[in-house]
Amino acid sequence: MTAQLIDIDAPPTRRPVSALARRNPTVKLALLFVVSLVLMFVFDPITPLVLYLLALGAVAVTARIPVKVFVLAHIPFLAFALGLLIVNALSRPGDVLWQSGVLRITTEGLLVGAALALRTLVIGVLSIGFVLSTDGVALMTSLHQHARLGSRLTYAVLAGYRMLEELPREWQTIRQAHAVRAPLRPHGKPPRGLRQYGRAAFALLVLSIRKGERMAQSLESRGLGLTPRSTWRRIPLTRTDWAMAAAVLTTLTVVVGLSSFLGFLEGFHALNT
Amino acid sequence: MPETDILTLQDVSVRFPRRPEAVLSDVSVRLAPGEQLIVFGASGSGKSTLLQTITGVIPHSVVASLGGSVRMGGTLSIETSVVELSRLVGVVAQDPASSVCLPDVEQELALPLENRGVDPALISARIDRALDAVQARMLRHRSTGQLSGGEGQRVALAATLIAEPAVLLLDEPTSMLDAAGLGAVRRAIRSAVDTYRPAVVLVEHRIDEFTGTAGIAGLPPRALVLGEAGTVIADGPTVDVLAQHGRSLNQNGCWLPLETELLAVTGCAGGLGEAGVRAGLRSLGEPAGALGRRQDFGRIVLTATDVVIDRGVGAPNGTATTVLAGVSLTLRGGEIVALLGGNGTGKTSLLLTLAGLHRPSVGTVTGARPGMIFQNAEHQFVEHTVRGEIRHGLPSLSDDELQAILHRHRLTHLADQSPYRLSGGEKRRLSVAAMLAHDRPVLLADEPTFGLDRRDTIATLAALGQAADAGRSILFSSHDLRTVATLADRVIVLADHTVIADGPVFEVLRWDEVLKQAGLELPTLIRHLLKEFDSDARIRRVLGQLDAAVGATT
Numbered sequence: 001m002t003a004q005l006i007d008i009d010a011p012p013t014r015r016p017v018s019a020l021a022r023r024n025p026t027v028k029l030a031l032l033f034v035v036s037l038v039l040m041f042v043f044d045p046i047t048p049l050v051l052y053l054l055a056l057g058a059v060a061v062t063a064r065i066p067v068k069v070f071v072l073a074h075i076p077f078l079a080f081a082l083g084l085l086i087v088n089a090l091s092r093p094g095d096v097l098w099q100s101g102v103l104r105i106t107t108e109g110l111l112v113g114a115a116l117a118l119r120t121l122v123i124g125v126l127s128i129g130f131v132l133s134t135d136g137v138a139l140m141t142s143l144h145q146h147a148r149l150g151s152r153l154t155y156a157v158l159a160g161y162r163m164l165e166e167l168p169r170e171w172q173t174i175r176q177a178h179a180v181r182a183p184l185r186p187h188g189k190p191p192r193g194l195r196q197y198g199r200a201a202f203a204l205l206v207l208s209i210r211k212g213e214r215m216a217q218s219l220e221s222r223g224l225g226l227t228p229r230s231t232w233r234r235i236p237l238t239r240t241d242w243a244m245a246a247a248v249l250t251t252l253t254v255v256v257g258l259s260s261f262l263g264f265l266e267g268f269h270a271l272n273t
Numbered sequence: 274m275p276e277t278d279i280l281t282l283q284d285v286s287v288r289f290p291r292r293p294e295a296v297l298s299d300v301s302v303r304l305a306p307g308e309q310l311i312v313f314g315a316s317g318s319g320k321s322t323l324l325q326t327i328t329g330v331i332p333h334s335v336v337a338s339l340g341g342s343v344r345m346g347g348t349l350s351i352e353t354s355v356v357e358l359s360r361l362v363g364v365v366a367q368d369p370a371s372s373v374c375l376p377d378v379e380q381e382l383a384l385p386l387e388n389r390g391v392d393p394a395l396i397s398a399r400i401d402r403a404l405d406a407v408q409a410r411m412l413r414h415r416s417t418g419q420l421s422g423g424e425g426q427r428v429a430l431a432a433t434l435i436a437e438p439a440v441l442l443l444d445e446p447t448s449m450l451d452a453a454g455l456g457a458v459r460r461a462i463r464s465a466v467d468t469y470r471p472a473v474v475l476v477e478h479r480i481d482e483f484t485g486t487a488g489i490a491g492l493p494p495r496a497l498v499l500g501e502a503g504t505v506i507a508d509g510p511t512v513d514v515l516a517q518h519g520r521s522l523n524q525n526g527c528w529l530p531l532e533t534e535l536l537a538v539t540g541c542a543g544g545l546g547e548a549g550v551r552a553g554l555r556s557l558g559e560p561a562g563a564l565g566r567r568q569d570f571g572r573i574v575l576t577a578t579d580v581v582i583d584r585g586v587g588a589p590n591g592t593a594t595t596v597l598a599g600v601s602l603t604l605r606g607g608e609i610v611a612l613l614g615g616n617g618t619g620k621t622s623l624l625l626t627l628a629g630l631h632r633p634s635v636g637t638v639t640g641a642r643p644g645m646i647f648q649n650a651e652h653q654f655v656e657h658t659v660r661g662e663i664r665h666g667l668p669s670l671s672d673d674e675l676q677a678i679l680h681r682h683r684l685t686h687l688a689d690q691s692p693y694r695l696s697g698g699e700k701r702r703l704s705v706a707a708m709l710a711h712d713r714p715v716l717l718a719d720e721p722t723f724g725l726d727r728r729d730t731i732a733t734l735a736a737l738g739q740a741a742d743a744g745r746s747i748l749f750s751s752h753d754l755r756t757v758a759t760l761a762d763r764v765i766v767l768a769d770h771t772v773i774a775d776g777p778v779f780e781v782l783r784w785d786e787v788l789k790q791a792g793l794e795l796p797t798l799i800r801h802l803l804k805e806f807d808s809d810a811r812i813r814r815v816l817g818q819l820d821a822a823v824g825a826t827t
Contacts, residue, residue: 137376155384159374165418166370176630177652180645181666181711199655206693207651214371217330221366222374222432223359223388232383232396 018064018133024241025139026146031248032126038252039119044266045111047259048118054251055122059129070128077124081117088113112270136161142235152225159215163208170207174200279361279472280304280327280440284341287322287331287503296322297503299341306439307470309493311477311511313518315525316698316726319503320476321367324442327474328364329355345440360389363438363471365446369425373417378404378428381417385436403435404428406464408457421616422449430458434465441471447479448724451616452794455482459491478528478726481796488544489515489530498522516542524824526728531798538822545801554802557818558811570762571606574714574746575640580633582622593634596622599771600636604715604746609737611757611778612750614767615792620750621648623767624717627748643715648723650704654692659684662692663707670710682706682736698729705736716740718749722756731820734760755796758782759816766791779809 020028035051042048060070092109099105137158144154178200179190190196259265280303287297297319304310312320325331329350332339343350345361366372375381382400391399404410407427412420420428426449433441443462447455466473475493477483484491489512496511498518507514515522515533522529523537532544539553580600583593596619604610612620625631627638628645647653656662663678664670679685682702687695692703701721708716718737722730738760741747748765751757757764757778764781766774768791774781781787782795783803795803802812 137380151388155375158376158380162374162376162417165376173647173649174652176625176628177645177647178655179630180628180653181655181708183666184642203652203654211371214366214368215374217328217334217355218364218366218372218374219384220334220355221328221359221362221364222385223356223436224384225356226360226388226390228390229388230386230390230393232387232393234393 018062020059020062020064020129020133021135022240023133023244024146024235024237025134025142026235027237027241027245028130028134029139029143031245032123032130034249035126035252036123038256039122041267042119042256042265043112043115043268043270044259044264045114045118046264047256048115048122050255050259051252052118052122052125054255055125055129059125063129063133065128065132069132073128073132074121074124077120077128081120081124084120085110085113085117088116108270111266115266115270138235141231141233145231145235146237151229155219155224156216159219160212163211163215167204167208171200171204174203174207178203277305278303279306279346281344282326282341283344285326285343286340287319287326288338288340290336290338295502296337297326297499300499300503300505301341302497302505302508304440304472304474306472307466308495309466309473309475310495310497311475311493312497312499313514313522313527313529314499315522315527316729317696318499318501320499321444322503323499324364324444324474324476326350327440327442328362329353329358359438361438362440362442363433363436364442365426365430365433365444367444367448369422369429369449372429373420373425373432376416376418378412378415378417378420381428381432382435385432389436399435403431406434406461407431408453408460423451423454423616426450427454427457430461434461437465437469437471439471441465441473443473443475443477445476445478447477447483449616450482451792456485459483459485478724480528480530484530488532492530523822526726526731526823528727531796534819534822538819545797551801551805554815555805558806558808558815560814570608571744571746573603573640574606575604575627575638575643577602577627577638578636580623580626580636580638582619582626582631583634584622595634595770597767597770597772598635602765602772602775604640604748606714606744606746607741608763609741609747609749609761610763610765611761612748612765612767613752613754613757613791613793614750618767618791619770620767621719624719624748624750627715628717641714643717644708644711644713646704646708646716646718646721648720650700651693653704653707657691658689659692659695659703660688662703663710665707667710678706678710683732698725698732701725701729701733702736705733709736709740713745715746715748718747720751721749722751722753728823730756731823734820754782754793754799755816758799758802758812759820766793768792777809779803779812 039048089105089109090103092106092112094106094108097105097107097110140154140158143149144151178196182190182196185191256265282300282302285297285300286295288295300323312323314320322331325335326339326343331337332351333355339351345358348358350358373381375384379400382403383396386396386399400413401410404413407430409424409427409431412424412428417425417428426446430446447458450458465471473493492511494511496509496514497505498507498514500506507518515530516536519529519533520537523534535544535550536542539550541547541549541553543550545551578601580597581595582597583595585593600623612623614620622631624645626633628643629638654662656665660675663675679688682705684703684706687699692700695703721737722733725733734756737747737749761778763776764774764778765772766781766787773790774784774787782799788795802815806812
């Protein structure tokens, strides 16, 4: 195997450092969920724009994400947001703002498109903050502790997480092992077709299922599922976590309330005009 | 005694669906707390099944019919779930990669205690104690993905011992350990037995490594021999069992203590310390004649010049590290070369580079395309039948040629089976056969005998030897110096990121400084033979005769 390819001197990973990283993962996940849920009923561009700017500022200040990483992580959300904007602007009926041949942009389309695009960015920036400040292991432990996720499910996910870490190496070894007997293409490289990937994927699947079975047996033999059980390192749920939740929910309420008061807020009916 | 037994197997029989013969037949064993048992048996005799029956995996998780009863403490395994049984029984499974389940070492060790509801305030100290027992305190803050095979094995043992199970099952707990790790594991098991007296059941291949210098005295004092269809052939004091059954066990290809193997072959007990044994070995080497392999090898078929191998090149975080540098070597037709070096010295990386599967950062590899056999045979399988596997990549292979290959590698009866369903030894035979079917001048092999029983090891060496006789060049990596001394003509030793020795096998094995620098330790038998014989041909003949004492394969 390729056990010797592991860098044994690598420093321990997953040290929470930033303010956001120290917060309780379950609380963060719940807040992300609540904000997303509320935004589902908002169809004007102003409210999500304000929320996006606030969220961007808050994540930038509390999560200590390097600027480059932050910008790169935005790309998928920006691309999706742009797609929403264009599709809505071009396809919604309403007052025509601009027309050229079969293409026409409507005011209503532009507004709804911008609302959906900005909604994507709000959820995006909060997700980036959540993912980059949360350790997967701590999240699972916290969900087990604070959201009553069963211990068997929790540890099954954690074991799966470990298997996932090893998949790239396993995949590479299988591809190499298959390449040895593969007929070479004219310029001397092994083939890289769909068929070859399919075969390697099948081998990976078989090996992973076997390994999963053995890991499940190991977890059982370690007594996973016995009751009562104790938890060694509790993920703290502190006043600061509640304060963060209160701050986020208050901000959300104030922004949506103010937006409604000032007449910006639009609900589902924006879709029907 | 009966009321104090912690483990009682009464007439245990196990059958798997769609297999006519039983895997275990009427096995009855009782173990008291603190009692230690070693199980001997050829591969396929039901050793692993026996352990699975004790843990309750059979019949709860694996579909099999179980006859008789397994009782642990007061509970019957058939009436109790595997998880409940885990309160009493701890297992160290064969493959450390799948017995370490969580992302961090600390969590891995905390889990068994959390599951048993241990007070969280006590857990940290117990983790330290468990890691100290296997001399792996420095691994505490590591993530498990970064552990080497040997480190993983020590962590797995610690995670089993930490719960102090009343019954401790050890399934080849040392397969990946180096000399230092072996000592740690040996001491950890002994101290566990001394402090809280678990009943121990041990299955082990690397017996001499496990016992260190203690020989048979270092083994569990009681031995159980499983024969065909999983019947108990013998159960008694290890010394007596080995004395009485050593010969047939040896013929059946079981790994045995050296002393027992020598008794089986020379008829004299007592090991290398006895004059009779030494005389017996001398006579084995007697008609040395011209039995040494020829030294006039063919033309050069592969050349590596000033090769530098980095890993992690092009990784997103740009942390490339040099594995090997300044490697120059040649391989000749008909020559068998062994690649030696400690864990992590880059043996696999070098083989992959020579095979053209990894691009060297500097330097060149020239020669026709080599073949390569991977350590885990399953990584190579691409087809759904044994027949298809051999045909793979060879559309012009005739049926007659296919039949001949199947026959030569004893795969004819398995031709329509799925490669994944074969036994370990059969998988290895198939991977060798499928690779040799391709006409490549060089065959590279990564630990080709790892995890095999003795009979399959000998069969694999024979296949490699025949390929060399047919004019191919063989380069294989191995951690087993007896295998190397039996087969190789030449040895290349890796240490400190480069080649530190390259020469005829027995010259290098006599070179203490090189062995020391590479962290290699000669097995007792090889050390003795090097001292006893001047002639390499005789050493080779003795080793060949010892292997020949293992019965012809079926």
